[in-house]
Amino acid sequence: MTGVLPSQSINDLLAQGVIRCDAQPLEGQVQPASMDLRLGTRAYRVRASFLPGPERSVQECLADLSMHEMDLTPGAILEKGCVYLVPLMEHLALPDGLRAVANAKSSTGRLDLLTRLVTDSGTEFDRVPDAYDGPLYAEICPRSFSVLVRPGMRLNQIRFRRGNALLDDAALAELHAAEGLVDGPAMIDGGLAFSVDLKPTDSTLVGYRAKPHAGVIDLDRIGAYAINDFWQELHSEAGRIILDPGAFYILVSREAVTIPPDYAAEMAPYLALVGEFRVHYAGFFDPGFGHAEAGGAGARGVLEVRCHEAPFVLEHGQVVGRLLYERMEGRPQALYGAGLSSNYQGQGLKLAKQFRM
Known part of the structure; x- marks a missing residue:
């Protein structure tokens, strides 16, 4: 198998x-x-x-x-x-x-x-x-x-x-046609491309930047920390932000993503082609993420971004990464978000669970 x-x-x-x-x-x-x-x-x-x-x-x-x-x-x-x-x-x-x-x-x-x-x-x-x-x-x-x-x-x-269960672009296009992997046109080229949302419909808040001299976080304390003690809000009306070298940002994808029950996905590693920044640290997407069968209706991908040597202008809708889909050997007995302690089903722009949102 x-x-x-x-x-x-x-x-x-x-x-x-x-x-x-x-x-x-x-x-x-x-x-x-x-x-x-x-x-x-x-x-x-x-x-x-x-x-x-x-x-x-x-x-x-x-x-x-x-x-x-x-x-x-x-x-x-x-x-x-x-x-x-x-x-x-x-x-x-x-x-x-x-x-x-x-x-x-x-x-x-x-x-x-x-x-x-x-x-x-x-x-x-x-x-x-x-x-x-x-x-x-x-x-x-x-x-x-x-x-x-x-x-x-x-x-x-x-x-x-x-074995190798990675979907090529043709198989990925077929899956999108059947399941609707994103809530809009699918950009498929070496995986399912996703872009950054810097023009939210109901707010100017587009992300957060980590403060450089914050306190200690006890990882067991869920919902315990005030956002402003650790993060600076990022607002944009023009759909553009400038990333500073060495700074860490939490942003969100423009697309709402779906992972069907018989598939898993992983965010592809950083590629220098998209700019002088790293796009993610946590890359696994489980079967059922954002899927209707698991109580979802599409979920945004949270982007963990660190800028490298030079300041970089990030524009609304700019492609910043790709999701690679793989077939499961079998359907899991429980899906992400379906009766599990899934913290990020249906998420939008969201910090780690230790912060009060």
Whole structure:
């Protein structure tokens, strides 16, 4: 079989010991097309981000790069601008033909909390090859805000795949004709293109910019923080904003997106062709996102944007990224937003769940 594994197949991997856990899996940890990964009990402050490279373990690298070890059990602050490595509670013993890819969870990306998966002998972040047998680690670098973390927190997630189920442009056009993947004309070229909304119909508020000297965010505190303490509102009447180098922004797509139940999607990595900025950190879209069958009516894609070396003018309707659609190996038993704790179904411009909206 070929495709992205649904929740019931992930539960089978847990039962078979393909996924091994240091603690009992939590309710809701398995999502429709992915599984949340949990922080372990300790963290290492490291001198720099790294990849082990062929035939080296992460522990061997830590012997050279670790500055000090931290106990997360009572709660620990990961400071803005520092790099940490955290062993995760989950371990893998993948069979031949099954590989995995990881990505930050939505709330993680919206906090500008760069979180990437690292494996032994790894040569790429967030990629787990066929037949990998070993531990998993999260590299965490808070970019805008210092954060308070504890064991068991879920900052990133993993998706399992067999074969190549990626839809080419012709198949994507057929799916759009059948399902209406966006609420307007579909721009299909190497995936489903989406653009930025800088002319909202009922407001001049187009996004938020992270304040440079904000306080600590406890990731367990949901709806606890005032927006103005951490974010500056961005308003535009002309449909244009200028991105400043080094600044972090939360914007929203002009298109309302739908992910049909038998498909999953991922936001494509940043391409220099669209401008001098990175478009996203959290890239997984689960089956049912924005879909009527899961109680949705299309949902905007939130854009986590960081500008690079030069100021950049962003215009309303400018294409800023693409969604890549894949077939599921089977339909998940539960869809995103359908009886699940789905924080962003039907979303528009929305900050992470820790803020009072």
